[in-house]
Amino acid sequence: MDGFRIERSTRESRGFAVVLLLGGVTLVTLPYWAGPGTMRLISEMAYYLALAQLWNLLAGYAGLVSVGQQAFVGIGAYALFYLTSQFGMNPLLAMALAGPVAAAIALPMALAVFRLRGAYFAIGTWVFAAAFELGVSLIQPLGAGSGMSLTPAILYAITPGREARALIIYWLSLAIVFVVCAVVYLLLRSRHGLALTAIRDSEPASASLGVDTFRTKLMIYVITAALTGVIGALIFVQKLRLSPEAGFSVNDWTVVVIFMVVIGGIGTLEGPFIGLLIYFALREFLADYGTWYLILLGVVAVAIMLLAQEGLWGLVVRRFDIHLLSVRRHLLR
């Protein structure tokens, strides 16, 4: 192997790392120079980006097209509301615990839904989410059908000042999206990433080469469930009110996320970023037209799937061959 070396980054990806760093600094310092409206928007974009990256990891890399990720958003949110209101737990600790709670539920669930393949897997996960929504609305300590609220006393436990609290939650959103992106990126660069890419390209072939497809997929499913649970807790600590319908909403936590990933480019790390920007731009422009923006998103997603399966980022890659977040290995002489 003399004279050969493996390179992981490209010139663009090193340049892009600098851009990302500058962007990160801008966002972290944003509260000092922008208004609360902007902060709320960025915070919302942050958790949607995190959800999109996680769904992309599941569907785009592990081939697990789930339409039931709202289950874990809801579970995480309910874990936070229950732990804080019943045991007086600090909301930030409860938020961290929402992850293990979601993972503990995802593991046995996976053993059932993993029996279904492809699209049936998608609907199976949906059934689970629907069952959780109906189940929670029967449980009195979880507020049954009418839901739960976070009392001021619980919020004081984060920090008493209103503005300081907004600041903490804003930075937490940034921290979570950073952690999620980092986990996905590092996972894809690790040996599990190679296994995942092999599974994405051909499951039987990767199994025949010794990839333990079941364990790899199970690991991805449980990790994404845990992180989705934490994001769910974070989302609803901002909303202050939680009902079964809101927590387990398929439209808010899965449909929109799927559209972002598909439009941006499924199976690429850059895709969810592009999809996020397009989604929020469309939403801003079409805010006055009610349901039309969902119809338009649907049309765009269908068109993308038919004409350019790799999404908008895939088109960019094919045209210019740039990889901003490189997870590839290049053999160089």
Added chain:
Amino acid sequence: MDWINILIQGALLGGLYALFAVGLSLAFGIMRLVNIAHGDLIVLAAYLALMTVQTTGLGALGSLVVVVPAMFVLGYLLQRGLLNFTLSGGLLPPLLVTFGISVIIENVLLQEFGADIMRLHAGAIETASLRLGGGIAVGVYPLLVFTTAVAAIAGLQLLFDRTTLGRAFRATSDDAATAELMGIDNRHIYAVAMGIAMVFTALAGVLMGIRTTFDPSAGPVRLIFAFEAVIIGGLGSLWGTLLGGMVLAIAQEVAGAVSPNWQILAGHIAFLVILIVRPSGFFPRTRD
């Protein structure tokens, strides 16, 4: 005697769920396509019936004369113009395209008809019942729905077993490439299959609209019921689908009699239990 009544109610309702499921099962059996928009197409059929009743003065059941052909044409065009192009590229395209269609249908209905709850009215037949003695009574309408489901499934089974079209369906299902070599035009066969699937969807939508209320967001729940019936019955088996529908509906009705809040949840739980103990359903025929 109450419990016998509840079981009969459940069994009859199972016929409607089987009608929900047949279209889904057919599309999967022939083109390995899982149509996520299936539930929304059922609801769309109910709205088409509503429009037909309002514009032509036909009765709710009479509207089938318009809705069934309309849905056949829609199914044919949908498959020929859109879904056929998704079949060659792996798992994601058909899934995400039908998912997109589902969201489009739901929101177009919402835009056109608003979020109000709608219902089709079929007159006296809705409340008529037959007394069977011993305190057991059967509603005429549920009985009609169940008989329709049985007749429709029997008809479809005959079509599969006895006709040239059925043979072409089975051939493409077994080996699409070889079927094409034998002179079958797969694109057309798939489109006809989706048209037929939509005939059942139209029946299901209209019969559902008379039995219960519906609104634009009612689709996903119908998709889930259809899916549960298919998996309980076993992939690819038409009569299994009827059985699956009945198991699901009986679970719902029994739980609903105990506590109405548990009705739908009990159906999901029954499905999940069967998925865990008998993952390939009762009469599996297709391997995916």
